[in-house]
Amino acid sequence: MAHSADSRKSLQTLIDEAGGPVQLLRSSDLGPYVFPGIPPEFTNWRDEVRAWKDGVALLEQSYHMTELHLRGREVIPFLSQFAVNKFDPFPIRKAKQVVLAGHDGYLIADAILFREEEEFFRLVGAPFASDWLLFNAGGSSFDVVAEKNDNWSLRSSPRDVFRFQIQGPNALPLVTEVAGGTLPEVRFFSVGELTIAGRSVRALRHGMAGTAGFEIYGPWDDQQAVRDAFEEAGTKYDLRKVGALAYSTTAQESGWMPMPLPAIYQGAEMKPYREWLDSHFLESLGSLGGSLVSDHIEDYYVDPIEVGYGRLVDWNRDFVGRDALQEKAANQRRKKVTLVWSDDDVVAGIASTLFDAQGPGRYIALPTPMYATFESDAVMLDGKLVGVSQWSSYSANARHLISTALVDAEHAEPGTELTLLWGEPDSQRRTVDSHEMRKIQVAVAPCPYFDKVIKTGRQ
Structure with missing residues (x-):
């Protein structure tokens, strides 16, 4: 044990x-969850988020992934x-x-x-x-x-392997260059062997938001040489290293629920x-x-x-x-969707936390508003509970605050207008500021949002 x-x-x-x-x-x-081992931002989290959609991003995983x-x-x-x-x-x-x-x-x-x-x-x-x-x-x-x-949330010490992702439209040419000009043919979710900066590494082939990408990993002591090679070659591709703030928004890109309550x-x-x-x-x-x-x-x-x-x-x-x-499969009542939060309601909620001394709402931190390890926000229609919103973040790619939710199937059609209750009634936690409950209008969108909406230009 x-x-x-x-x-x-x-x-x-x-x-x-x-x-x-x-x-x-x-x-x-x-x-x-606080991502250990990396700063909140390497440059600024907005451009770091945009990098995996418009250019190329290096997303560090050496420190927060349990193996x-x-x-x-x-x-x-x-x-x-x-x-x-x-x-x-x-x-x-x-x-x-x-x-x-x-x-x-x-x-x-x-x-x-x-x-x-x-x-x-x-x-x-x-x-x-x-x-x-x-x-x-x-x-x-x-x-x-x-x-x-x-x-590294538990102990900061050398690990078995380093690990980072290279994602975005420019990921393939960047990885090809640092690997010496050619890549072995690696199928989706297969692992290939590469030599980078004279070090042997492995690369898992997968991607975010519909673009080619790789997860690079290798012996812990080889990481700096490999990283240096990517950063040097990445200059021409406008490579951005992704800090903890931007990393916390990556789940919205794929529609994956990263930390539902076990x-x-x-x-x-x-x-x-x-x-x-x-x-x-x-x-x-x-x-x-x-x-x-x-x-x-x-x-x-x-x-x-x-x-x-x-x-x-x-x-x-x-x-x-x-x-x-x-039995659950035969009786499914909920569907996974994206909720797009009303821009006006988000702005009003943020303003209330800053300027309303009498009835402030719960603070909306950006880019990730969540206050807890496991977040569950009620989604309502005409005063009735019809779903639960979980992982949420402001997307610099979509320019909206969005969340991944489970909604009753009859209300899961894209475009359906629902209400998210923002706040924590009778909170026992000192990490939660004093606030009043607020209603935020949300619109149902496909999940994953980016593959089906942004990629096709339907926003």
């Missing part, structure tokens, strides 16, 4: 002491117990998005799994997927050994896991914020189908939560 419980309290103990999971998460003063290293002859059979998705075929130097569901069919987490060697896999993403698999590997009868490589906080089946997690895990420290108010933790969960992972599910085998997920 990577962590010892020793004198630390378990998540289950913290829930019991707080009087329930909602009370625990609603009282945490932890704010939104779980899985080794052994039976890694795939082990993972097949918990992941909903297909593993056959899964050749070496290929990557897959791994999606993990709980016993009740709700989403625990997703992450990217790299098959580096026949018996070596690297899981990369937020810590929730790694933590769940690390726990289960500890008592597994399969031939699998799991080792967690923590991100479905681990209730149920007898999950109790051993909650007893294993201690007070140093993000699952225990994280905060729940926003205007959606419920005593039932399940009301804050999402399921893999509604957030867009239905096509990945392998229904031909058993896995944790299969039957519950199949």
Whole structure:
């Protein structure tokens, strides 16, 4: 096990002491996730955001991504117990998005799994997927050994590999140049070998907002030479390094929900896991914020189908939560959409926080307004709850504040006008300023917003 419980309290103990999971998460003063290791801005966050749409951007991932290293002859059979998705075929130097569901069919987490060697896999993403698999590997009868490589939120020390993305319309010519003028043919979500500045690195082929892109990674000690090569060659392509502020908006480009609340906080089946997690895990420290108010933790969960992972599910085998997920798949009521916030309401809300001493709204920080680790804002129509808004940010590409939301299917048609409640009623968290609830008009748009709207010129 990577962590010892020793004198630390378990998540289950913290829930019991707080009087329930909602009370625990609603009282945490932890704010939104802060990306470690990089400054808020290298230049300015507006141009850094525009770079991955109009030019080329370097997005640093060396410091905030958690890695779980899985080794052994039976890694795939082990993972097949918990992941909903297909593993056959899964050749070496290929990557897959791994999606993990709980016993009740709700989403625990997703992450990217790299098959580096026949018996070596690297899981990369937020810590929730790694933590769940690390726990289960500890008592597994399969031939699998799991080792967690923590991100810099926990400890600032050399890691196994450095990692950054090169994204945007100029990504392909830039990578081609630094790799010596030619690139091996690498298919989507496959991994190729490159030599850059005399160092051997690997490159995952994928892209943002419909353009070619690469995720470059290699031995930790080689990072500076590789980075220097990109920055030197990138001058002619107007390369922008992306700071923490701009990075926090990247999820809106793809319509991906980066940090939905993991479905681990209730149920007898999950109790051993909650007893294993201690007070140093993000699952225990994280905060729940926003205007959606419920005593039932399940009301804050999402399921893999509604957030867009239905096509990945392998229904031909058993896995944790299969039957519950199949029932959810047959009874889907919500659809993932983008909400475009009213410019006038956003401006009025910001003005109220600055100049209205009597009834200020909740502060709208830019580019990412969220106050909590896990954000859930109520979406209303005629006074009735019809959805929940989660990840939100101001997009310098769209020039609107937008959010990714789940909305009842009958109200998910693009152009539908809804109301988002902005604020946190009776907040227990000192990180939230005193405020009054405000209504922000929002319009439903496709998700992902950028592929289907900006790319086709329909705004």
